Amino acid sequence: MNDLPEITYYNATHFEILGKMSETKTYNRLPEAAKSSVRNSVWSLSKNTAGLAIRFSSNSSIIKVRWTLKNNRVKGNMTPIASNGLDLYAYTKDRWQFVGVAIPGKEVVNETTVIADMTKENREYLLNLPLYEGVENIEIGVESNATIDKPGQDIIDQENPIIFYGTSITQGASASRPGLTYAALLGRKINKEVINLGFSGNGRFEKEVAQFIMPDNPSVIILDCTPNSAPDTILTNLPETLAYIQSVNDSIPIILVESIVRDYAYFKENDPSTFGTLSYIQAQNDALKKVYLDNKNKNLFYVTNKDLIGQDNEATIDGTHFNDLGNYRMYQFLLPMVQKLLTQR
Template sequence: MASSYYPKLESTFPPDEKLTAATENAIIFYDASNFEIIGQLPDTETYTRLPLGAQNKVRQEVWNLSQHSAGISIRFTSNSSTIKVRWELKYNNHLSNMTPIATKGLDLYAYRDNTWQFVGVARPVEGHQNEAIIIEGMPANAQEYLLNLPLYDGILSLEIGIDSGAYVDKPAQKIIDTAHPIVFYGTSITQGASASRPGLTYPAMIERQFNKEVINLGFSGNGRFEKAIAEYIMTAQPSLVILDCTPNSPADTIRKNLPETIDYITAVNDTVPIILVESIIRDYAFFKKDDQNVSGTMSFINEQNNALKAVYESKIKTRKNIFYIVSENLIGEDHEATTDGTHFNDLGHYRAYQRFREEIEKILRSL
C-alpha cells in the first residue's frame, strides 16, 4: 500500500471552507512527484521542460516558457472513491485566449476498456494556491490514472488526495511506453493554445492514442527551429521528432536554422524520423491587405511555407525518413477551428491530431 511508502503531507495550503470537516479529515494527500512523471526530457527539474543547464544556452524567452508544465503528466494507480488535488502555481497566469483550466488547471483520465477516458478537471481559483476535487463517489476499485498538468503556468508543488482508507501508488500497469518518446518542438499552438483543457491538445491526444510518451516542447512565440533545442531533444533518444515551428519563423530564419537542426539530429541518429509541418493560413489573412513584409499576411505565410518546403526538398535527397505535412486541410477549411484566427480551439486541435495520427501511422508502417 502506498501509505506504507509515502508519508501524509502536512500542507501549508489554507483550508477549503466549502468542504465539511468530515470530508477534509477523510482525505490524505501525497506528493505527486513520488509517482511516475512523464513528458520531461532527461535531467530536468520536477515539472519543468528543459534541463537546468539550458538556462545559459537558450534564449531567455525560451527558458522562461520551459518553466511551464505543458505536456507533463503524472501516472498513478489508486482505489480511492475520491481524487482530489492541491497545487501551487509559479505565476498564476491569465491569458485572454485560454480557459483558466487549460492555462493553470489540470485534467484527469482513467484507463478503461483499453482506452484513456476523461474523468474530470481541477479548476483553479484566483490565487497561486489551489485545491479541487476532480471526482468523488466512485466505487473503490483500483484504476490507472493520467493527470495532465497546466499548459501555460508552472507548478511549484502538487499533491494527490485520496480517501484515508484507500491507497495510491506508482502505476500497476505500464500502458504508456516511456522508452524513446515522441518529441514535438513548436509554437504556442504546440504548447496548447487554445485548447479548453490540458488533455485536448494534439500532442496529448497523440500520447493517449499510441500509448507512447510525448514530450511537448512548444514555446509560445518562440519556436524557431533552433539547434540548441535539438541538442536537448536528442538526449531523450526520441523515436520521432516533429518540428512544428513554422508559424513563429520568418522565411530567413527557416532557411538559416532548419538545415542546422536537421543536420544535428542526423549526426546523432540518422534513422530517427523527422516530420516538418507547414503553417496554417491564419483566418484573418484572407481579409488583410497583402504584404509579404507583414507577419500573418497571405504572402508572408506562403513565403514561410515555401522556405520550409525548399529545405525539405534539399534534405530529402540525402537523408531518409523526413516527412512533410502541408497546411491544406490540417485543421479543415471551414474557418471554425481557431479561437482567435491563429490558435487552435478544441476542434482545431482534434483535426490536427487526426492529421498527425495519419502521418505517424504511415511512418510506423514504413519502418
C-alpha cells in the same frame, strides 16, 4: 447526511511523471544545462508544464488535487483550466477516458475535488498538468483508508518518446483543458510518451533546442515551428538543426509542418512584408519547402497545411490558435502518419 471522508495528500513526485526530458528538474521541460544555451524566452517558457502528466493508481472513491503555481496569470484566449488547471483521465475498456478537471482559483495555491462518489475499485489514472504556467508542487488527495501508488499497469510506452518542437499552438493555445492538445490526444491514442516542447512565440527551429532533444533518442520528431519563424529564419536555422539531428542519428523520422493560413489573413491587405498576410505565410512555407527539398535524407517528411485543420475556418479561437476542434483535426491528420513511422522503425 454522510460525513466527509478524511483525505490524505501525497506528493506527486512519489508516482510517475511523464513528458519530461532527461536530466530535467521535477516540473521543467528542459534540463538545467539548457539555461546557458537557449534564449532567455525559451528557458522561461520551458518552466511551463505543457505536456507533463502524473501517472498513478488508486482505489479511492474521491480524487482531490492540491497544487502550487509559480504564478496565476490568465490568458485572454485560453480557459483558466487549460493555462493553470489540470485534467484527469482513467484507463477503462482499453482507452483513456476523461474523468474531470481541477479548476484553479485566483491564488497560486489551489485545492479542489476532481471527482467524488466513485465506486471503490483500483483504477489507473493520468493527470495532465497546466499548459501555460509553471508548477512548484502537486499533491494528490485520496481517502485516508484508500491505496494510492505508482502505476500498476504498463500502459504507456516510455521508450523513445515522440517529441514535438513548436510554437504556442504546440504548447496548447487554445485547447480548453490540458488533455485536449493535439500532442496529448496523440499520446493517449497510441499510448506512447510524448514530450511537448512548444514555446509560445519562440518556436524557431533552433539547434540550441534540438541538442537537448537527442539524448532522449526519440522515435519521431515533429518540427512545427513555421508559424513563429520568418522566412529568413527558416532558411538559416532549419538546415543547421536538421544537420545536427541527422549527424547524431539519421534514422529518426523528422516531420516538418507548414504554417496554417491564419483565418484573418483572407481579409488583410496582402503585403508580403507584413506578418500574417497570405503572401507572408506563403513565403514561410516556401522557405520550409526549400529546406525540405535541399535535404536528401529519406527519413525527412513534409506536411502541407492543406486539410490540417479543415477548410471551414472554424478551428481556431482567435484566427491563429487552435480551439478543441482544431486540435482534434490536427491530431487526426498526424495520427496515421505517426503510426506508420513507428511501425517502420
